[in-house]
Amino acid sequence: MEFKHPYLPVTKEIESEMLNSMGKKSLEDLFGNIPEDYRLKRDLDIPTSKTELEVARRVQELASKNKSADTGRVFLGAGAGIHYIPSVVPALATRSEFLTSYTSYQPEISQGMLQTLFEYQSMMAELLGIAVVNSSMYDMATGLAEAVLMAARVNKKRSRFLVPDTINPVHLQVINTFAEPAGITIEQVGHDQKSMLLDLADLRSKLDNQVAGVYVENPSYLGFIESQVDEMSRVVHDAGSLLVAGVDVLSLGILQPPGDYGSDIVVGEGQYLGSAVSYGGPYLGVFGCRDSMKLIRQLPGRLVGMTRTSNEPYERGFVLTLVPREQHIRREKATSNICSNQALVAVTAAVYTSTLGPEGFRHLGEIIAYRSHYAAKQLNKISGVTAPAFGASFWKEFVVRFEGGVSARMVHESLLKRDLHGGKILTEEYPEFGESMLLCVTELHSKTTIDELVEVVRNVVTNGGGTR
Amino acid sequence: MTRQRNPQDSKYRQADWNEPLLFEMSVSGKIAHRLPAVEDEVKSLVGSLDAIIPAAMRRKHSPNLPEISELQVVRHFTRLSQMNFSVSSGIYPLGSCTMKYNPLINEQAALNPGLAWLHPYQDVSTCQGALELMWELEQWLAELSGMDAVTLQPPAGAAGEFTGVMVIRAYHKHVMNEGDQRKEMLIPDAAHGTNPASAAMAGFKIVVLPSSSEGLVDLDALKAASGPQTAGLMLTNPNTIGVFEKDIGEIAGIVHDSGGLLYYDGANLNAIMGISRPGDMGFDVVHMNLHKTFSTPHGGGGPGSGAVGVKEKLTELLPVPRIVKAKDGRFDLNYNLPQSIGKVHGFYGNFGVLVRAYTYICALGREGLRRTSEIAVLNANYIAHHISQIQGFSLPYSPNTPRMHECVISAKNLAEETGVTAMHVAKRLLDLGVHSPTMYFPLIVPEALMIEPTESESKEDLDLLIGAFKQISNEAYSNPDIVKSAPHSTALRDLDEYRAAHPKTLTLSWKMHLKRTAK
Numbered sequence: 001m002e003f004k005h006p007y008l009p010v011t012k013e014i015e016s017e018m019l020n021s022m023g024k025k026s027l028e029d030l031f032g033n034i035p036e037d038y039r040l041k042r043d044l045d046i047p048t049s050k051t052e053l054e055v056a057r058r059v060q061e062l063a064s065k066n067k068s069a070d071t072g073r074v075f076l077g078a079g080a081g082i083h084y085i086p087s088v089v090p091a092l093a094t095r096s097e098f099l100t101s102y103t104s105y106q107p108e109i110s111q112g113m114l115q116t117l118f119e120y121q122s123m124m125a126e127l128l129g130i131a132v133v134n135s136s137m138y139d140m141a142t143g144l145a146e147a148v149l150m151a152a153r154v155n156k157k158r159s160r161f162l163v164p165d166t167i168n169p170v171h172l173q174v175i176n177t178f179a180e181p182a183g184i185t186i187e188q189v190g191h192d193q194k195s196m197l198l199d200l201a202d203l204r205s206k207l208d209n210q211v212a213g214v215y216v217e218n219p220s221y222l223g224f225i226e227s228q229v230d231e232m233s234r235v236v237h238d239a240g241s242l243l244v245a246g247v248d249v250l251s252l253g254i255l256q257p258p259g260d261y262g263s264d265i266v267v268g269e270g271q272y273l274g275s276a277v278s279y280g281g282p283y284l285g286v287f288g289c290r291d292s293m294k295l296i297r298q299l300p301g302r303l304v305g306m307t308r309t310s311n312e313p314y315e316r317g318f319v320l321t322l323v324p325r326e327q328h329i330r331r332e333k334a335t336s337n338i339c340s341n342q343a344l345v346a347v348t349a350a351v352y353t354s355t356l357g358p359e360g361f362r363h364l365g366e367i368i369a370y371r372s373h374y375a376a377k378q379l380n381k382i383s384g385v386t387a388p389a390f391g392a393s394f395w396k397e398f399v400v401r402f403e404g405g406v407s408a409r410m411v412h413e414s415l416l417k418r419d420l421h422g423g424k425i426l427t428e429e430y431p432e433f434g435e436s437m438l439l440c441v442t443e444l445h446s447k448t449t450i451d452e453l454v455e456v457v458r459n460v461v462t463n464g465g466g467t468r
Numbered sequence: 469m470t471r472q473r474n475p476q477d478s479k480y481r482q483a484d485w486n487e488p489l490l491f492e493m494s495v496s497g498k499i500a501h502r503l504p505a506v507e508d509e510v511k512s513l514v515g516s517l518d519a520i521i522p523a524a525m526r527r528k529h530s531p532n533l534p535e536i537s538e539l540q541v542v543r544h545f546t547r548l549s550q551m552n553f554s555v556s557s558g559i560y561p562l563g564s565c566t567m568k569y570n571p572l573i574n575e576q577a578a579l580n581p582g583l584a585w586l587h588p589y590q591d592v593s594t595c596q597g598a599l600e601l602m603w604e605l606e607q608w609l610a611e612l613s614g615m616d617a618v619t620l621q622p623p624a625g626a627a628g629e630f631t632g633v634m635v636i637r638a639y640h641k642h643v644m645n646e647g648d649q650r651k652e653m654l655i656p657d658a659a660h661g662t663n664p665a666s667a668a669m670a671g672f673k674i675v676v677l678p679s680s681s682e683g684l685v686d687l688d689a690l691k692a693a694s695g696p697q698t699a700g701l702m703l704t705n706p707n708t709i710g711v712f713e714k715d716i717g718e719i720a721g722i723v724h725d726s727g728g729l730l731y732y733d734g735a736n737l738n739a740i741m742g743i744s745r746p747g748d749m750g751f752d753v754v755h756m757n758l759h760k761t762f763s764t765p766h767g768g769g770g771p772g773s774g775a776v777g778v779k780e781k782l783t784e785l786l787p788v789p790r791i792v793k794a795k796d797g798r799f800d801l802n803y804n805l806p807q808s809i810g811k812v813h814g815f816y817g818n819f820g821v822l823v824r825a826y827t828y829i830c831a832l833g834r835e836g837l838r839r840t841s842e843i844a845v846l847n848a849n850y851i852a853h854h855i856s857q858i859q860g861f862s863l864p865y866s867p868n869t870p871r872m873h874e875c876v877i878s879a880k881n882l883a884e885e886t887g888v889t890a891m892h893v894a895k896r897l898l899d900l901g902v903h904s905p906t907m908y909f910p911l912i913v914p915e916a917l918m919i920e921p922t923e924s925e926s927k928e929d930l931d932l933l934i935g936a937f938k939q940i941s942n943e944a945y946s947n948p949d950i951v952k953s954a955p956h957s958t959a960l961r962d963l964d965e966y967r968a969a970h971p972k973t974l975t976l977s978w979k980m981h982l983k984r985t986a987k
């Protein structure tokens with residue numbers, strides 16, 4: 001029997017008609033160039049075709065083996081953010097005309113996508129306090145790796161790059177992957193043991209005319225706010241290096257934007273802006289720089305520019321611009337190999353950001369600050385628990401330390417039993433912190449749920465791990 | 469120039485809403501969303517924000533973001549979406565990009581809260597379904613490509629290339645101890661720009677291989693270029709002009725004999741699913757663009773996924789973590805691979821894209837995937853045959869060899885005889901309700917128009933495309949100005965790209981616009 005499928009509009013009868021029209025007898029004639037030796041002479045070892053209903057059932061079966069984090073009971077952050085998504089955001093961002101187009105190579109028929117990406121670039125620029133933002137990188141980790149490469153292109157003769165030793169360890173791993181073949185050495189700058197802030201003396205001692213750039217993470221991976229930014233900016237620029245800032249875009253309703261403290265390149269994770277956590281992807285590398293041609297010419301990624309028609313009466317329009325930086329023109333000399341990016345996630349971020357507006361960003365920043373501090377204060381009341389374990393100030397995430405024979409894993413298991421999920425366990429990666437986890441509190445966590453979390457922790461700690 | 473709409477032009481066109489920018493719509497005080505208030509007990513325990521956030525780090529000026537109502541947001545983005553061409557609107561034969569139908573069940577699957585709302589650091593006991601999906605997808609992609617292991621971490625094709633060439637680099641360096649010697653990557657002149665760009669990022673020197681007069685790998689040139697300095701060859705098969713490299717066995721032999729590895733750019737995998745496998749052809753590393761062959765939507769430029777498959781001897785070098793399945797059937801993540809190239813993404817790749825590729829493979833199954841490639845090839849040959857018959861168009865390089873999933877048509881004769889170039893043809897196609905093919909790529913074809921219809925297009929739509937080329941040819945030979953001044957019917961035309969890129973007028977954000985107009 002003929003195999004029919006909804007995705008395949010060519011029937012056997014049409015197939016013959018088409019073959020006839022080109023003077024071919026069978027499909028085989030079209031594959032004649034593939035030598036026998038390289039033909040697969042068996043069926044693929046892949047299950048047979050399923051109907052849509054069967055596919056939907058299979059997806060549901062897989063989904064039901066997971067525990068969804070949409071309950072407001074998961075206290076994980078560490079580079080992926082669980083936040084509320086207003087209903088207009090997915091409804092608009094997944095409209096088919098956005099979803100099923102590709103890069104706007106033909107501006108005459110893609111003004112909607114181009115304008116949306118220009119608005120994305122513009123709104124990110126306002127939030128970050130910087131002039132230029134590209135139309136997306138893959139995620140914050142790869143964005144940061146590209147920032148390191150870019151700093152070394154701008155500062156051509158320099159091949160060292162400094163990062164705080166409190167940096168997100170996964171980001172460090174990713175930048176090492178990219179920096180090593182480029183001949184760039186990544187070096188770590190120490191921190192003050194109590195405040196966790198960057199050790200400025202160590203920074204000064206490591207800075208010289210070989211340092212292409214210095215990274216500041218704000219708030220840091222471990223949650224604390226790096227407040228010495230003005231001093232850092234001065235020291236870094238005095239050495240002729242670039243300041244690269246990695247920020248939490250959602251904090252910028254209340255925290256100082258990186259452009260204000262002189263950052264030359266800025267990166268951030270844009271998933272927080274209206275995209276689900278989605279098990280780690282697709283995310284959005286927010287990537288920007290100062291308004292300087294020296295920097296702009298070295299930017300990786302696509303840029304949408306505003307222009308107008310060539311002739312009067314002028315009409316405003318948008319195009320992809322400065323393309324000679326890119327791989328399809330410059331090949332091995334391109335500023336990056338990036339081609340397909342995360343445009344739809346940028347569209348999502350644009351809808352989210354315009355939905356929240358300035359008032360929403362300020363309010364969200366405040367809610368998160370209140371809730372996370374409430375959680376820390378309540379946890380800290382428990383004897384044998386320190387929260388935050390260190391740091392002068394924090395915003396959304398903080399490290400909590402457990403003492404008295406209670407391991408972070410025990411706390412984690414007890415929380416799981418109560419259908420709660422604690423923060424990322426840090427004990428193995430940071431043995432110097434003792435038994436610890438990185439808790440993340442957002443607008444999704446109600447006071448009631450935070451109280452529940454605190455109760456479970458109290459129980460574990462008080463009973464030395466013996467949970468009831 | 470005034471607009472004249474040719475009665476023969478398509479009646480379809482993008483909306484032309486003249487939509488202002490959000491910034492121009494903003495009215496102080498309007499909101500489009502409300503967030504819940506913080507509970508009083510929370511506030512009273514915490515106290516003032518000033519006490520918890522250092523004054524020096526507080527934002528001093530509210531960001532200049534638009535203030536508009538919820539319905540305004542809805543209308544704005546609905547209108548902007550309508551100002552676009554898309555696969556859902558019409559035929560999109562953009563060569564090399566595989567603009568096939570993006571099944572809607574895929575979208576529904578990816579939105580399932582049991583998949584979309586998983587945090588990547590959740591305890592593995594709470595995401596067994598996600599790991600099972602990824603593990604199964606890895607198996608299927610390995611089977612399709614003839615590889616032994618697959619990583620799903622690279623977030624796009626180019627990222628897959630970078631991952632793959634880093635694996636090749638690690639192999640020479642750590643497995644063979646020849647890292648200092650094998651510094652050259654061989655890349656055909658017709659290759660996609662990401663190939664040399666990715667190899668350069670991995671620290672390789674690029675050696676460009678000229679194509680033969682048939683548009684294939686020139687075996688003599690390959691022999692001459694290969695040697696103890698060769699790290700590998702990056703190739704796609706079917707190649708960039710859509711022809712199967714019939715000498716692939718010999719090519720692989722030459723590269724392997726010199727000690728190099730073979731890299732397969734899987735952007736063209738749509739031609740050969742269930743028919744031929746890169747692993748059987750001798751390739752050691754492949755990347756697969758899930759946003760091409762496996763139907764995940766292109767999203768206006770992304771996200772995609774560039775899964776990478778490798779042969780057994782390279783599995784230990786893949787990025788961490790690897791998904792592992794224990795004897796009892798439980799899945800876990802393994803970070804303990806000392807020889808791994810490290811990480812190429814913050815987490816495990818574009819999971820939401822993987823879900824879509826998974827449902828696509830489920831829906832088609834082994835018989836559907838094979839049939840997909842058959843029809844993709846049938847459609848491309850139908851196009852190649854009929855368009856190359858039209859006056860002004862030709863099919864350069866091995867004109868009598870069948871094409872696979874795409875073809876590169878040349879408008880050289882048309883340009884010489886009428887002055888109408890490939891660019892003009894592409895722009896005129898927009899008037900006729902068709903997205904333009906890829907233009908001027910590969911460089912080995914003069915006035916190139918690279919057409920990839922995919923299996924999704926019906927014969928009726930292919931005939932529409934062929935009809936559009938016929939009309940353009942007729943116009944070019946009778947009244948070339950119509951074509952040269954195209955497009956006529958699109959929402960906007962004749963945008964000033966020079967102005968867009970000039971340092972004095974370059975405007976990449978509203979902030980830059982305000983600064984530049986204030987002067």
Ligand SMILES: Cc1ncc(COP(=O)(O)O)c(C=O)c1O
Pocket residue numbers: 338339340564565624625626627660662663704733735736757772773774
């Ligand atoms: C042949 C070929 N190789 C590689 C790529 C790069 O893939 P991506 O855009 O996903 O990075 C593309 C697509 O753009 C391509 O057509």
